[in-house]
Each structure stands twice: as C-alpha cells, then as structure tokens.
Amino acid sequence: MGDSLQFRPVNTENNASPTDLPAVDAPASETAAQAPAHVAHPKTIKSYVKRAGRTTTGQAKAFEDLGPKFLLKYAPQPLDAQAAFGREGKLILEIGFGMGEATAHIARVRPDDNFLCCEVHEPGVGALLKRIGEQELANIRILQHDAVEVIDHMLPEGCLDGIHIFFPDPWHKKKHNKRRLIQSPFVAKLVSRLKPGGYLHCATDWQPYAEQMLEVLSAEAQLANTATDAGLAGYAPKPDYRPLTKFENRGLRLGHGVWDLVFQRVAA
Template sequence: MSTNTPDPSQSPALLSDGVQAALAPSGRAPASPGTLHIRSFVHRRGHITQGQRDALEHLLDKWSLPYAPRPLDAAAAFGRQAPLILEIGFGMGETTEKIALTRPQDNFLGVEVFNAGVGSLLRRIEESAIPNLRIVQHDAVEVVRDMIAPETLAGVHVYFPDPWPKKRHHKRRLIQPAFVALLASRIAPGGYLHCATDWQEYAAQMLDVLGAEPLLRNTCADYAPRPDYRPQTKFETRGLRLGHGVWDLIFKRI
C-alpha cells in the first residue's frame, strides 16, 4: 500500500475535516477556493513516513488551526497574549522548533502546504512540548491575506523559499512586490521581515523587492549577518563547507 494512501480501516467519519484533507491520496493541502494569484509551490506526490502520517492523523487537530477567510484570534488560538511571529514554508520544521523553544515569550504560527513537513513539525511540537507554536496547512498568500489582520505581526520569517531557478519560473517565486506589500501591511510598526536564501540571484531579487517597499526599511546596508535566533541547519552547514553562500535580509516595518 502506498504511504500516501489512507488506511481504509480508519473510517473517515472518525477523522476531522482537516485530518481527512491532510491525508487525502493526492498529497495536497486543503483546497483554496477562488485563488487568482500564481502559486509559489506545486503539489507533488512526495514521500511521507509512517511517523509523519501518524502525526497528521493524531496531532493535526491538537496543534493546527484550520484555514478560514476571517482574521485569526491569536490570543484564543494560543491561550495567551504574546507577540506573533509568522513563518512561511517551514519545511521539516527543524528551524521552527529551535526558534520557538528559544523564544518562549513569542507565539509562532507556521504555514506549510506539504504533508511530510506538517507531519514532521507536528511530531516535533508534541515530542518537545512546545506550547507557543501552531500550524496552518494552507497556501501562505491566502493565510496572510485572509487570516492576519493589518499591523498585528511582530515578525515574519521566510527561510530558503523555493528559488525556482529557471528564468521562466521566476514568476512563481514567493518574494514578489505584491506579496511583500501584503506582508508589510500585516506587520506592526517596529516589527521585522527576515528572509534567507542560498541562491545569490534570488537574494539580489529579494534585496530589490524589499528595498522598493515603502513600508520597509533595511536594517543593514544590504545583507545582514545571520542573527543568533536563526539556527544554522545541517544542510546550510554542509553548503557553507562546500563554499555555497547564504544571504540573510532583515527589514523593519516603519
């Protein structure tokens, strides 16, 4: 049996709508009705481990928030008032877990579409008992547009988004003027937008796009040193050892 196919012995009637969507055979995140923007991701039937599948089935309702076309009540979602940090595209969640653990004073909302990554981070949240981290499995553009009220975010993390290296695919890159303007409108004055990439050409594009947004101001002359709160992943460490570059950009909302 394919690991992407739900166990037929598990009756769908016993699972929530969110879990059923996450475990759908297509490997897709919940549907995004009325979408007009160009997506920065493509759904693929990727590998998912049994542990990740188990986490989706048993932990999704505990640690995730369903997408809804209305502003999120963060205090209710986290059970407390605290600065809210949005992370877009957390991958397998290694960095997200470490940051949330080292910054318990902040609430973290991670957005990811792929089942394997969501399942992985769900396991990390449960095993590390992280109370200040929640997940939304949905398209990030729609989450920011519909669920995040203006000037409510203390920060945004966008780490190593898909670089779409072929020129004809650059339109799919997440960091585009319209989306950056939307993000800037959701960040409170004094908050920050932190991007990182290991593609130099994409870093240059990010610098141009972020620098052109009137609500944002660069904290450095161009690229920033990696801040202590962003841990260096094993993949990043290997890349640096091989001579690959990594570029961080940290802009403040004015």
Template sequence: MTEQNEPKQNPSQAGESPVTTRRGVRSFVLRQGRMTEGQKKAFDRGWAKYGLSREDGMIDPREVFGRDAMLNLEIGFGMGQSLAEMAEAAPEQDFIGVEVHLPGVGALLKEIEHRGLENIRIYNIDANDVIDLCLPDACLDRVMVFFPDPWPKKKHHKRRLIQPGFVQRLRHKLRVGGLLHLATDWENYAEHMMEVMSEAEGFANTQGPGQFSPRPEDRPVTKFEQRGERLGHGVWDLLFRRTN
C-alpha cells in the same frame, strides 16, 4: 525546492486543499512525497490541537494561544526543525508556521510532541490564503521566509515568491516596527530580494541601504545550510523593518 509533478494522493488530511483558488503567485510548488508512519501518527494525534484552518477565518492570536505575546510567522517551514528550535528557544513568543507539504507538517508535529511545545500553530494551506483570509492587519511582530524556491531560470523569475505585491501584503500584517526576515542560498535570488525590498514602500533595511545581514543568532542553521557551507555555497540574510 524543485519543480515536480503534483502528487496523485489526497493533498491534505486536514480536510481542505492546500491550493488557493485565487489568482497570483503560489507560495509553493507541490511535490511528491508520502508521510512516514511516524509523521502520520503525529499528525493524527496533534492536528486537532495545533492545526489552523482556512475555514476558521480571521483569527485572534490572543484567543488561539491564550495570551498576548510576540507573534512570529514562518512561511514554508519545510520539515519544521528550525521552527521547532526557535519556538523551544523562545517560549515567551508564539509562532505560526505555514507549509503545504504534509510530510513537513507531520515532521513538525513530531517535533512539537517530542519537545513539549505549546507555542506553535500550523496552517497546511497556501500562504497567500493565510495572509489574505486568516491574519488580521498589524498582528505580526516578525515574518520569516527562509530558502524559498529560487526559480533559477530567468524565464521563471516571475514565479518567485518575493515580489513587490507580496511584500506589501506582508507589510500590512506586520505591526509598525515589525521585522521581515528573508534568507536564501542563491546569490541571484538574494540580489532580487534586495532589489525588491530596497524599493518597497514602508520598509527600511536594518543594516543600511543595500546591505545584507549577518545571520541572526536566533535563526537556526539547517542541515541543508550546513551542507551548502561545506560545499562553499553562500547564504544571504535580509532584515527589513516596517516603518509605516
């Protein structure tokens, strides 16, 4: 992601602003971009069924999905391709995706429709609000944050999403034994993530102290990542399990 001006268009057709009114590090940077006609039509057809709202308050995942299953949360799913692939590959699991950018939401709804998926629900709001206002404690089996904005300039490092306070809020939403999976293609951010997670109360590195993980087979390789690999860019995965 890169920092750009906030869009002049209505930021959400889901009936609520994606921007939290609370203080703290936002989970995103608002970018310009309009939905394609296909994304808008998919949004209009699918949002009522697959969309979740801040106004829904604390959800009961069993009621939302109509079953008791392993529950995954992806924060910042981008255009949704990877999330759709994971959901299609694991129909026995349920997935909640969070993304503030409407083109990404529309693109994921197109994928859901194309693949015939029933095990995805979507929030089009700040992930901070999803964590604090919408998800009960210990409801998640896995949280995924893939390629968040790296804020590469040192003076902007405080804006990075992966910070001690944010990690502890995620911890409370994970069940004991649940997994936090982070990935980045910025080495400096990978080092920052490792430092934060290694010092985080209630988490243990599944690979051993200070060790990055090989890419798990169930994390799809994105086109962006493939392009980066061709250019010689590295990718770092971190897998930490909640211990208490």
C-alpha cells in the same frame, strides 16, 4: 500583479532543488500553475505544488495525537491569536517551513513568542508536529493551507510582529524568475500585516535571488534595512535565533553562500 496572485515558497531544508519539477498534484511547496498552450500568462498563479512524499508512521501518529491541538483550521475570518495560542504574545508568521527543523529551534529559543506556521507539505507538517511533541513546544500553531489565502482572509492589517521566509524556491532559470515569492506586490501585502517596528526576515542560499530580494525589499517605502554595516552590502548578519539547518550546512560545505535580509516596518 496584484492580490489575485497566489504565492507559496518551498523550504528546501531537507530536499534537493525542485527548480524543474512540473506542476503535479503531490505534497510540497512552491510552483506556478501551468497555463494552457494558447494562454501566454495565466491570470492566477498557484505558486505551490503538492510533491510526492510519504508520511512516516511517526508523523502519522503525531497528526493523530497532536494535530487536534496544534493544527488550526483555515477559515476566511480574522484569526483570534490569543484564543488559538491560549495566551498573549508576539505573533510571528512563518511561510513554508519544510520539515520544521529551524521552526522548532526558533520556537524553543524564543518561548515567549507565538509562531503561526503555514505549510502545505503533509510530511513536513507531520515532521513539525513530531518535533513539537518531542521537544514539548507549546508556542507553535500550524495552518496546512496556502499562505496567501491565510494572509488575505485571516490576518488583519497590523497584526504581526514578525515574518520569517527561509530558503524559498529560487527558481534558478531566468524564464522562471517571475515565479519567485519575493516580489513587490507580495511584499506590500506582507508589510501591511506588520505592526510598526515589526520585522521581515528572509534568507536564501542563491545569490541572484538574494540580490533580487535586496532590491525588492529596499524599494518598499515602509521598510527600512536593519543592516547598517557597509561591509555587509545591505545583508544582515545571521540572527542568533536562526539555526544552520542540515540543508544549509551541506551547502556551506560545498562553498555556497547564505544571505540573510532583515527589514523593519517604519512607523506610519
């Protein structure tokens, strides 16, 4: 696997698990392109699918009223973050924000940081724009585009202060594990965009995926685990800035665990 692989997560914040959804052209997040029957492994993986979803009237109005200010156009050239946000500030990339509940909360409690958020799900983008308007948030910009292309072509090495990946699709079945977002080649790509001291924060409610995340992140030489409490077995306490979403609360009521992993890029 290398830079030709394209990955996208799905944030299942307000949706049922999409593990077995086929690759169809309707709004949402992560999947892999289906190879023809005679091809064992496709050369390129497009790891998101646009799943069915309807944009509400309120979301459509948010697109119209707020889109011109808060939606950035994808362009294969380095992003001028200061120009995009109209100010200086730490730059945090979020990959896959679902309906934007956690994103809006974090932006509100961290007003000095700038949040660059990638999502292809149109109702989710509309929902976050609506939250931006309702909560008068000024520190979010949205790219409705494949995050891998954004990373490859818009984010130079060492430009990010943090990366958030919350509840990406766990691809429960073993034969589908190869479609998971958190794999070594993609993590290496992310780490190269982090400044020394920058952090990568992942969260999942699927224990086998948490274990894979811990293994992959621990194997990356330029990352150090911030979880020092041996009793947590390498997982971090939930940072105060990350809220419990409706999806997460529902899972906790059903007895599901949630695992946070926070790693920091070491100095070169």
